[in-house]
Amino acid sequence: MFELIKKLTEAWGPSGYEHQVRALIKEEVSDLADEIHVDGMGNLICRVGEKGQGKKVMIAAHMDEIGVMATYAEPESKYLRFSNIGGLLYMSMHGNRVKFEDGTIGVISVHDSFGKGRSSASSTDDFYIDVQDETGEMTVEAGSPAGFWRETQQRGNRVIAKSLDDRIGCVVAIEAMRKVKETGTPNELYFAFTTQEEVGLRGAKTAAYGIDPDVGIALDVTSTGDEIKGRKMAVKLGGGAAIKVIDTSLIVPKPIVDWMVNRAEADNLDYQLELLTGGGTDAGAIQSTHSGVPSGCISIPTRFLHTTSETVDLSDVQACIDLLSGLLGNEISL
Numbered sequence: 001m002f003e004l005i006k007k008l009t010e011a012w013g014p015s016g017y018e019h020q021v022r023a024l025i026k027e028e029v030s031d032l033a034d035e036i037h038v039d040g041m042g043n044l045i046c047r048v049g050e051k052g053q054g055k056k057v058m059i060a061a062h063m064d065e066i067g068v069m070a071t072y073a074e075p076e077s078k079y080l081r082f083s084n085i086g087g088l089l090y091m092s093m094h095g096n097r098v099k100f101e102d103g104t105i106g107v108i109s110v111h112d113s114f115g116k117g118r119s120s121a122s123s124t125d126d127f128y129i130d131v132q133d134e135t136g137e138m139t140v141e142a143g144s145p146a147g148f149w150r151e152t153q154q155r156g157n158r159v160i161a162k163s164l165d166d167r168i169g170c171v172v173a174i175e176a177m178r179k180v181k182e183t184g185t186p187n188e189l190y191f192a193f194t195t196q197e198e199v200g201l202r203g204a205k206t207a208a209y210g211i212d213p214d215v216g217i218a219l220d221v222t223s224t225g226d227e228i229k230g231r232k233m234a235v236k237l238g239g240g241a242a243i244k245v246i247d248t249s250l251i252v253p254k255p256i257v258d259w260m261v262n263r264a265e266a267d268n269l270d271y272q273l274e275l276l277t278g279g280g281t282d283a284g285a286i287q288s289t290h291s292g293v294p295s296g297c298i299s300i301p302t303r304f305l306h307t308t309s310e311t312v313d314l315s316d317v318q319a320c321i322d323l324l325s326g327l328l329g330n331e332i333s334l
Contacts, residue, residue: 001314002159004028005171006152009161012099014067014085014147015198018042021063025170025193032177033191043207044193048180054187055332058213058293059176059324060204060282061169061220062197065162066306067147068098068108070129070140078138079128080106085145086198090121092307098129098146104139105149106131150308157314158237164310166197168300169219172320179325186331194282201249204282208289215256215334216286216295217324221302221310222274233275235301237311240270241319242299249280250287255334256296260327267326269319274299294334298324 013021022044026036033046044063066086073080094110106129110121121127129146131138152161161167173191180189190211195203197220208216222242225233235242243260244252257273264271274297287295298320303311 008167015064018063041206042195046191048189055214061173062194099149162308175321176324201285204285208286218281218283218297220281222299242274244297247276249284
């Protein structure tokens with residue numbers, strides 16, 4: 001599983017530019033799905049199971065990652081100004097590297113890094129990107145998107161990478177597809193690898209409209225409450241799959257929570273309940289489609305979100321795969 005995680009997390013794919021990630025996932029699932037298509041928003045939709053049987057379930061994991069877009073090239077200094085693609089953490093920006101689609105690596109710096117910039121940077125206007133070559137010239141033009149760059153590494157059972165949000169959700173979906181393909185399903189499943197989640201759940205909205213599911217399940221990361229002086233939250237690394245109860249985009253219907261909890265207990269899986277006070281997932285978009293879709297979320301506990309060192313525990317990832325596979329492999333009586 002680590003090799004798949006490494007392949008997807010190191011892939012390039014900021015919001016709106018998910019094509020490289022989509023190609024990798026399509027290759028990975030080509031033998032697992034009964035039908036595959038790409039919709040107008042760039043979502044990769046994979047059907048598993050016979051049409052018309054059981055419940056129609058949409059499982060969403062977003063392919064995109066946070067990034068930046070070059071907006072202006074300073075004519076004299078040749079540095080790039082930029083804007084954000086998704087939610088950036090300004091405290092983690094200085095010295096970070098970004099990669100443009102042509103492979104150019106840029107380094108982000110903050111103005112007056114040993115003065116006011118050390119503590120008062122509060123917008124992208126306080127930063128710039130260095131993409132100069134040895135001649136002092138640059139090949140990157142305004143309008144070019146970039147994703148953050150860092151190699152994926154493993155420390156024991158922990159994986160440290162950029163874009164685990166939400167490539168790890170894509171891994172959970174792919175591995176669950178693999179298990180369900182082997183064991184079969186009494187349901188009509190639609191695995192949606194969605195676009196532009198980080199800029200407003202945009203891909204999930206259109207994917208859900210096209211699929212028109214009976215039930216929705218998002219797969220995404222969530223914060224942990226096991227960091228020093230961090231936000232208090234009863235989710236920890238190594239504690240198992242996180243079953244969402246609430247976030248800022250979604251109040252999960254109690255029958256959905258009970259369905260997931262009962263499945264986890266029946267299969268003897270480690271799980272924890274997630275009550276998130278900030279952030280949302282594709283489930284928030286799915287639930288409001290057409291006349292409404294009962295929706296929930298299986299979350300992968302993750303430290304250091306929206307940095308290049310997001311961290312997950314492989315035991316939690318496996319618990320999420322097993323929980324999802326159990327939910328999809330049995331009749332659904334919601």
